[in-house]
Amino acid sequence: MSRRVVVAKDGEALARAAAARIAAVLRAAVRDHGHATVALAGGDTPRRAYSILGRGGSGPMGDPVPWSRVEIFFGDERCVPPDDASSNFRMVADTLLGVGEAQRPMRRDGYQPAPVEPGAVHRMHGDADDLDGAARDYEALLPESLDLIVLGVGADGHTASLFPGAPALGEWRRRVLVVDAPLSPTPRMTLTPPVLQSARAILVLAQGRAKAAVVARALEGARDPDHVPAQLVASGMWMVDREAASGLTRAPTSPAAVPAWASDARGGASPTR
Numbered sequence: 001m002s003r004r005v006v007v008a009k010d011g012e013a014l015a016r017a018a019a020a021r022i023a024a025v026l027r028a029a030v031r032d033h034g035h036a037t038v039a040l041a042g043g044d045t046p047r048r049a050y051s052i053l054g055r056g057g058s059g060p061m062g063d064p065v066p067w068s069r070v071e072i073f074f075g076d077e078r079c080v081p082p083d084d085a086s087s088n089f090r091m092v093a094d095t096l097l098g099v100g101e102a103q104r105p106m107r108r109d110g111y112q113p114a115p116v117e118p119g120a121v122h123r124m125h126g127d128a129d130d131l132d133g134a135a136r137d138y139e140a141l142l143p144e145s146l147d148l149i150v151l152g153v154g155a156d157g158h159t160a161s162l163f164p165g166a167p168a169l170g171e172w173r174r175r176v177l178v179v180d181a182p183l184s185p186t187p188r189m190t191l192t193p194p195v196l197q198s199a200r201a202i203l204v205l206a207q208g209r210a211k212a213a214v215v216a217r218a219l220e221g222a223r224d225p226d227h228v229p230a231q232l233v234a235s236g237m238w239m240v241d242r243e244a245a246s247g248l249t250r251a252p253t254s255p256a257a258v259p260a261w262a263s264d265a266r267g268g269a270s271p272t273r
Helices: 011-033 047-055 088-097 131-141 193-198 209-220 229-233
Strands: 004-008 036-040 070-074 076-078 148-152 176-180 187-191 202-206 237-241 269-272
Touching (some): 011 148, 011 202, 011 237, 202 209, 209 237
Parallel strands (some): 004 237, 036 148, 202 237
Antiparallel strands (some): 176 187
């Protein structure tokens, strides 16, 4: 199975490489067809990457992202109000969009909200009274193929809110489902496998030694997506830090294969295949 893995020296290098990759894919989509669509992940690993994206400008990301032509979706959401501390929307709002606690024109650390059009941010309404209806409404919003889906991976192998053994793993007609997760908060809304597999680009992020075993199973283990759902996106680009990569056995490729946006000496990133 083909794979693309970028290994960063630490969490900060991982966040910078991830921010650069997200920015590059969005710029390319806008160049290709005039707009870009991205589904973002929640969780701790992408948080820093979103903050870097919120700084805008050039530096490690190259040219600015044309945010006015970007639509933002979500890969999954906990069924909580949008201002709840566990909400994926709230995390993205605070780090990238500049609402909530981050709502200031410019902070001293250089943070500036990404100027996404207000109507172009499509949160999953996990607080709706009719969750199945909200999931069907979200399906209607989704484009046929997202330009980019950003995902994390749990130590149990889940990605988005597709958990090992869940019925949603066998869903190929519905594009968004309400599921019961084995983690709290239990009710969640998630994109389904056909949405993940139709995306033009996938970026999976993993950080820390606790993720080493599942990264190795997802990328080098026997094919078993019912028990390791992250294998559904194994052919996407994976960005991991050295600790998360410590269980991988394949040697790095030649330096010539390092993408220009991740080969900067400051980034400490190298790819493997």
